[in-house]
Amino acid sequence: MKKYIIKRVFISLITILVLVSVVFALVRLMPGDPFASEKLTPEIRANLEQYYGFDKPLIVQYFTYLKNLVTGDLGYSMFYPNLRVNDIIASAFPYSFDLGMRALAMAISFGLVLGIVAALNRGKVLDFTCVLIAIIGTSMPDFIIGAILQFFFGIKWGLLPVAQYKGISYTILPSIALGFYTLALVSRVMRANMIETIQQDYIKTAKSKGISKLRVVLKHQIRNAIMPVITILGPIVAALLTGTFVIESIFAIPGMGRHYVQSIQNLDYTIILGMTVFYGSFLVVANMIVDLLYGIIDPRIRVSGE
Amino acid sequence: MKGRKLLAWMLIIILAFGVVGCTTPGSEEPAEEPEEQEGEEAEQGEEQAAEESKKILRYSLTADVPTLDQHLANSIPSATVGHQIFEGLIRTYQGEVRPGIAEDWDVSDDGTTYTFYLRDTQWSDGEPVTAYDFEYSFRRLLDPKTASGYAFIGMALKNAGDVNKGEVPVEDLGVTAIDEKTLEVELENPAGYFLSMLSMMQFAPTREDYVEEFGKDYAANSENNVYNGPFVVKEWRHEDRLILEKNPNYWDADSINLDEVHIIIVPDQMTALAMFEDGELDMVEVPAEVVSQYEEDVEYYYNGANDFIKIQMDGSSPLENKDLRLALNYALNRKEFIMLSTGGLYDPNPRYVLPQVNGVEGEFGDEYPYEAYPVEGDIDTALEHLDAAMEALGVAEASDIELELLTTDVERTRKEAEIIQDDLESKLGINIDIRQVPYKQRLEMEGNKDFEMVVTGWAPDYSDPMTYLELWTTDSGYNHGSYSNSEYDAKIKLARTSTDQQERMDAMFEAEKILLEDGAIIPLQLRRIAMLTNPDLVGFESYFVGLSYEYTYADFK
Numbered sequence: 039m040k041k042y043i044i045k046r047v048f049i050s051l052i053t054i055l056v057l058v059s060v061v062f063a064l065v066r067l068m069p070g071d072p073f074a075s076e077k078l079t080p081e082i083r084a085n086l087e088q089y090y091g092f093d094k095p096l097i098v099q100y101f102t103y104l105k106n107l108v109t110g111d112l113g114y115s116m117f118y119p120n121l122r123v124n125d126i127i128a129s130a131f132p133y134s135f136d137l138g139m140r141a142l143a144m145a146i147s148f149g150l151v152l153g154i155v156a157a158l159n160r161g162k163v164l165d166f167t168c169v170l171i172a173i174i175g176t177s178m179p180d181f182i183i184g185a186i187l188q189f190f191f192g193i194k195w196g197l198l199p200v201a202q203y204k205g206i207s208y209t210i211l212p213s214i215a216l217g218f219y220t221l222a223l224v225s226r227v228m229r230a231n232m233i234e235t236i237q238q239d240y241i242k243t244a245k246s247k248g249i250s251k252l253r254v255v256l257k258h259q260i261r262n263a264i265m266p267v268i269t270i271l272g273p274i275v276a277a278l279l280t281g282t283f284v285i286e287s288i289f290a291i292p293g294m295g296r297h298y299v300q301s302i303q304n305l306d307y308t309i310i311l312g313m314t315v316f317y318g319s320f321l322v323v324a325n326m327i328v329d330l331l332y333g334i335i336d337p338r339i340r341v342s343g344e
Numbered sequence: 345m346k347g348r349k350l351l352a353w354m355l356i357i358i359l360a361f362g363v364v365g366c367t368t369p370g371s372e373e374p375a376e377e378p379e380e381q382e383g384e385e386a387e388q389g390e391e392q393a394a395e396e397s398k399k400i401l402r403y404s405l406t407a408d409v410p411t412l413d414q415h416l417a418n419s420i421p422s423a424t425v426g427h428q429i430f431e432g433l434i435r436t437y438q439g440e441v442r443p444g445i446a447e448d449w450d451v452s453d454d455g456t457t458y459t460f461y462l463r464d465t466q467w468s469d470g471e472p473v474t475a476y477d478f479e480y481s482f483r484r485l486l487d488p489k490t491a492s493g494y495a496f497i498g499m500a501l502k503n504a505g506d507v508n509k510g511e512v513p514v515e516d517l518g519v520t521a522i523d524e525k526t527l528e529v530e531l532e533n534p535a536g537y538f539l540s541m542l543s544m545m546q547f548a549p550t551r552e553d554y555v556e557e558f559g560k561d562y563a564a565n566s567e568n569n570v571y572n573g574p575f576v577v578k579e580w581r582h583e584d585r586l587i588l589e590k591n592p593n594y595w596d597a598d599s600i601n602l603d604e605v606h607i608i609i610v611p612d613q614m615t616a617l618a619m620f621e622d623g624e625l626d627m628v629e630v631p632a633e634v635v636s637q638y639e640e641d642v643e644y645y646y647n648g649a650n651d652f653i654k655i656q657m658d659g660s661s662p663l664e665n666k667d668l669r670l671a672l673n674y675a676l677n678r679k680e681f682i683m684l685s686t687g688g689l690y691d692p693n694p695r696y697v698l699p700q701v702n703g704v705e706g707e708f709g710d711e712y713p714y715e716a717y718p719v720e721g722d723i724d725t726a727l728e729h730l731d732a733a734m735e736a737l738g739v740a741e742a743s744d745i746e747l748e749l750l751t752t753d754v755e756r757t758r759k760e761a762e763i764i765q766d767d768l769e770s771k772l773g774i775n776i777d778i779r780q781v782p783y784k785q786r787l788e789m790e791g792n793k794d795f796e797m798v799v800t801g802w803a804p805d806y807s808d809p810m811t812y813l814e815l816w817t818t819d820s821g822y823n824h825g826s827y828s829n830s831e832y833d834a835k836i837k838l839a840r841t842s843t844d845q846q847e848r849m850d851a852m853f854e855a856e857k858i859l860l861e862d863g864a865i866i867p868l869q870l871r872r873i874a875m876l877t878n879p880d881l882v883g884f885e886s887y888f889v890g891l892s893y894e895y896t897y898a899d900f901k
Contacts (some may be wrong), residue, residue, distance in 0.1 A: 074787035075418065075493060076802070081509050081822040082495055089491035118408075119416045120564040121582065129582055132369035193618050201610060201619045202584075207367055290610040292583035300407070305784050 050322045057318040058107065058311065062100060065307045072116055072305035090116065103311070112312035117304040123312035126297065131316075133203055134286070134293035138278035141211050141217030149221040150267070153228025154260065160233065168225060175222025184215030188288060189264040201224055201290040212289040216282060222272050224267055231263035238262075276321065398426070399900050401881070403627050403893070404610040404619070408583045413563040414548050415485045420803075424891040426545030428588060429573045433460050433478065436543040437894060438885055439702070439807050441449045444543065445473055445572070445595075446527070455534025455843045456502075460527040465595040467551065475521035477549035480811055482519040482529075483507075484555070485546050494546050497805060500538050502530040521691065523551040533840050535809035536848075537702070545888055547574075574600045574896050583609055601883075601899035609780040617876075626878040627893075632689045635874045642874040646691075648888035650698050650812065651801040653749070653764075653866035654790065658826035662745060662795045666734035669863030674726035675765065679719045682869060685756070686761045690869040694719050697809045697856050698870060704845050708809055712853040716860035716867070723771055730772055741775035750789060752796040753780035757799060760868075764799075768796040793824050799868070804889045809852040810839060816859055826865045 055322065071085045087093045106113060112123035175183075191211060192200035199208045214293035235241060243261065245251075283295035296314070301309035350456035409421045417426055435444035446460040465473045484490050485498050488510040498504050502518025518530030531538060541547065555562050563569040566577040571591060578589035588605040591597065608624075609869050610616040613631045620628035630638050655663050663669055678692035695716050699709020730742060739745060750759040758780060765776045781789065790798050804811040815822040817833050835855035839848045859865070877884055 069788075070782055070784035071788035071791070072784065073493075074784045074791065075798075076787065077418075077496055077805075078493070078787070078791065079496055081505070081821075082491075082493060085488045085491040085495070085508070085510075086493065088488070114560055118354060118410050118582075120411050120413055120560065120562060120568075122561070122564075125564075126582070136368055188615070188618065193622065196622070200622050200624070201615045202608070203368055205368060213887075287611040288615055290608070290615055292581075292609065296583065303783060325900070 043330060046326050053322050054318055058104070058315055059100075061311055062103065065305075065310050066096070066109045068302075070305050072307060074305075100187065107315065112315065115306055115309050117300070117306040117309070123308050126309065127294070127312060127316050130292060130294045130297060133291055134295065135279055136218060137203070137209065137212055137286070137291060137293060138275075140213040142220065142275060142278050144213055145220035146218035146224060146271075148161060149224025150228050150260075150264070152221070152225035153263075154232060156225065156229045157232030157236075168229070172222040172226045172229075175218045176226070178218075180215050180219060180282065181288060183218050184212065184285050184288050187211045187215055201288075203289070203291045208289075212285055212291060215289075216278065216285050220271075220278065223270065223274070227267050227270060228263055231266055232259055235259045235262050261310040277319050365464060370463075376549075383505055399601060400604045400606055401602050401884070401895055401898055402606040402608065402625050404608045404616045406609075406611050406613065406616075408609050409586060409607075411563060411654045412569060412577065412580075414494045414545050414550050415480060415490050416563075417495070417545050420890070420892050423545050424893055425586065425588070426548065427543070427573070427891050427894065428575045428605070428896060429571045429574045429577055429591075430545055431465075431594075432542050432544065432549070433462075434539055434542040434548045435896075437896065439540070439889065441539050441543075445549065447479075455536070456531045458529045458531075458539075459522075460529065462525045462527065463595060464525075465572060468576045468591055468593050470593070471551070471570075472524070473549055473572050474524045475527040476549075477551060478527050479519050480550060480552045481522040481550035482662075483514040483517055484550060486517055487514050492546070497541065497544065497546050500531050500533070500535045500541070502532050504532070513731065534843050535810075535840070536843075537806045537810065538844065540808045540889075555681035565812065569578045571648045574593060575602075575605060578604070585609065587843050599897060601897065602895070605895065619842070620876060626881050627884060628876050630874040630876055632686045632874075635689055636687065638874065638876060642876055644872045644874055645886040646698070646700055646888050647871055647873050647886070647892060648698060648700075648804045649801055649871040650693065650696075650803070651799065651868045651871065652693070652696070653868065654795070654800050654825045655863075655865060656793060656796050656825055657864070659792065661747070662737055662739075663796060665733045665736055665738065666863055667729040668745070669866075671726045671729035671733055671772060672768060673717050673860075673863050673866055674722045674729060675768055676717075676769055676866065677719075677721040678717075678868065681760070681763050681767065685760050689874060690871050692719050693867045693870050695856065696860055696865065696867050697852075698804060698888070700807075701804060701809055702807045703813070704849050708849070708853075711849065712856075714853070714856065716857070730774075743775055745774040746777065747774065748777045748779055748796040750779050750781070750786060750795045752783045752786045752799075754783070761799060764868075790824050793826065795824075797866075807889050809856065810836075811851070813839075813852055813855050813859075816864065825864065827859075827862070829858060832858045832862075 073083055091099055094102075103113070112127075115121050115123055115126060118126070147215060152168045152171065156165045159165045167181055187210060191198045202208055203212075216305070236259065283299050285291070286293045286295040297309055297313060300306070301313065354443050395461040405421050407421070409425055410419055411417055411422060412425060412429065414426065416425060416680065416826045431444045433444055433446035433449075435442050441465075445462050445465055447463040448461045451457070460475075460478075462473070462475055467473055482498065482501065485492055486495055486501070486504050486507045488508055495504075495508050500506075503512060503516045504518070507514055507517050508511045518532075520528045520530075522528055549572060554568070554570055558564070558568045561568055565580050569577065571577065572594070574591055574594050574596070575588040575592045579585075579587040579588070586607040586609075588607070589601055590603055594600065608619075610619065613629065614634075616625065617630060617634070618630050619625045630642055635642065655669055657664050682688060682690055695714045697708060699707060701708045703709075704713035705711075705812060734742065734745075736739070737745075749761055749765060750758045758778075761778045761780070765778055768774065769776055786798065789795055790800060802812060802815065813836060814820060816827050817823065818828040818830075832855050835851045835858065838841045838857070842848050842851070860867070873886070875886065878900075880896060880901045882901060883895065885894045886892060887894050
């Protein structure tokens with residue numbers, strides 16, 4: 039087991055190192071000059087290059103960055119010269135994470151319910167309504183849903199706040215907008231799976247045993263239909279948590295989305311690298327935890343490790 | 345087996361849900377919401393009343409202020425806030441020069457030496473503001489180690505250029521603190537507009553002890569800096585909101601009516617508009633697409649931005665030919681261009697210098713009216729010039745002339761480029777290719793002279809025609825179009841060294857005419873902003889140099 043853990047950790051670190059190195063090279067290959075501004079002169083540019091250490095050989099810059107990285111120091115932003123990248127990410131990420139989690143919670147809970155209700159009322163009006171909602175959700179871009187919600191619930195009827203993220207009521211519209219696609223997807227898959235499980239033999243067995251319809255649904259149908267739904271959620275969870283630029287822009291939420299886009303436009307090397315390191319690590323660590331849990335749950339891994 | 349891995353994922357997700365809980369990252373303390381105070385103590389009720397009767401100005405920005413460090417600030421939003429939290433020797437208001445921390449000053453006869461006498465004032469931490477704080481500030485601006493992107497603003501100071509290049513020590517800069525209350529400033533050339541520049545954030549006093557203590561973290565948040573302006577920074581939640589509070593230590597605090605200023609970051613302009621209509625903001629800039637819906641209520645102001653096409657005249661392009669450049673200038677229908685691109689929100693510019701900048705006593709545009717090219721174009725003159733150009737270049741067909749127009753790949757500039765391309769191609773029969781690149785890349789190419797025509801612009805650094813005209817002297821670092829005219833250089837030199845305002849302005853007007861008669865650029869438009877404000881708000885002004893809004897003396901009726 040120990041060997042297994044060490045091996046996993048080691049691989050994760052190598053992955054992050056490769057990621058950082060690749061991005062380090064890539065940002066410098068991007069066309070454009072990070073110092074470019076309307077009023078730049080050659081003398082000012084020379085001073086800026088020296089300040090950021092860009093006048094040193096690339097390999098020196100690379101190792102300096104790695105050295106700082108090891109101590110967890112992602113440096114200072116180039117566009118926000120007094121702000122540490124660590125602080126920028128630390129203040130922005132909670133917003134994106136919170137929004138993503140709420141969107142996910144809403145999407146999964148309502149999506150499952152919608153899918154189950156549709157399957158159980160197959161062919162009737164309720165089914166049709168649920169399917170319609172699903173189609174709208176998968177075909178409409180999230181920012182259009184966001185803008186529509188904002189207009190009706192925020193501006194026209196004044197029921198919910200138009201923008202910002204200062205309390206629970208502020209989170210409702212953006213999480214619906216963000217999660218709607220996932221909700222639609224979940225409901226469609228759940229409905230399809232539920233319908234499929236009804237055909238299964240064990241359902242017929244249960245019914246013939248005289249178990250009540252409700253118990254059949256809860257104990258057998260849902261449990262078996264839900265597994266495939268979780269599978270598709272993997273990449274979607276990652277996308278939801280990493281902040282969507284447009285939703286955060288429309289609702290004035292200070293999350294990570296804006297830094298994604300802005301850092302590229304501004305050629306802010308340190309933020310681009312910092313965000314890559316952060317997200318790369320986040321996903322690598324999450325994967326590692328899952329693998330470790332998997333190792334714990336599955337006895338074969340435990341045994342072979344000894 | 346797949347099931348167990350899925351189980352593991354589910355465990356993680358459930359754990360995460362638990363973490364989210366009932367609060368959001370941006371929650372404010374419940375005490376701020378008045379609705380909750382039903383059965384509270386009378387004391388707290390009073391507190392609430394005081395809270396609600398505070399005069400709070402709220403406006404929004406589309407992006408967070410990049411920095412409030414006096415010498416690293418290089419954007420208009422930073423300058424707009426800087427103007428409120430710091431005060432320099434001078435405080436301008438709507439362009440008018442007024443005493444700031446300096447209550448009086450002397451100027452030498454040759455106009456190059458200023459002596460400022462400071463009044464007794466304090467920083468927000470109680471320490472006195474001294475001439476040493478100014479000396480330190482000016483030096484820090486030009487110090488190459490600071491790597492200030494705005495160092496160019498101090499080039500009028502003696503030895504500024506050499507200091508910034510690192511060739512001489514900062515102590516050689518033309519600024520000296522004679523004593524605690526007296527500051528001497530020496531300039532390279534007399535520059536009457538220099539006084540107004542001293543109102544800028546880059547020349548605000550700076551406390552060396554704070555910079556030393558916080559180093560790179562200086563000004564990163566409200567506590568890492570100290571203030572001497574009408575307001576102080578109360579709280580700065582990055583990317584979310586910046587809150588200013590009236591500074592009780594400000595020497596003129598009695599003139600300040602507002603209690604707080606809330607600057608909210610709202611990236612989407614339509615959302616900001618919705619927030620204004622919802623009563624959450626006291627002013628908003630109306631996007632061009634919907635201005636027509638607010639015709640009756642908006643106020644327009646020029647924000648100083650002056651767009652034009654820079655032309656490469658170094659010989660690598662047929663545009664080296666003057667007649668060709670003039671053909672383009674006379675062919676372009678600027679009025680139609682404006683109507684098509686912004687529906688009339690911007691103003692067509694048939695000259696170069698922004699008319700609103702200072703003239704001898706009034707506005708330059710009023711004292712020296714000028715229309716270099718007819719606003720709707722003049723196709724006959726254009727074709728005459730085109731013929732002359734074709735003959736000189738040895739070109740048989742107009743369609744053999746192919747030019748590249750470089751522009752930024754955002755919606756507005758893309759549209760503008762297409763309108764120009766269409767107009768010039770159809771009128772002259774030449775071919776124009778549009779090349780769109782990201783903003784930073786366009787700037788880089790422009791700086792490297794890697795363009796034939798590029799859509800660019802200039803915003804004024806001070807209210808004087810020189811801010812636009814000094815770009816085109818043969819030795820100017822901003823002269824990327826390789827323009828060179830000795831007559832032009834002579835006029836600019838005169839305007840720089842003369843102390844007679846009338847003589848200066850006459851010379852600068854001559855220079856402007858030379859530039860446009862040479863067809864050195866293709867002027868396009870002056871940008872206007874449509875603003876909606878809370879009818880109860882007074883004293884909220886806009887300005888076109890260095891900052892966008894001035895609300896020092898704003899108040900609510």
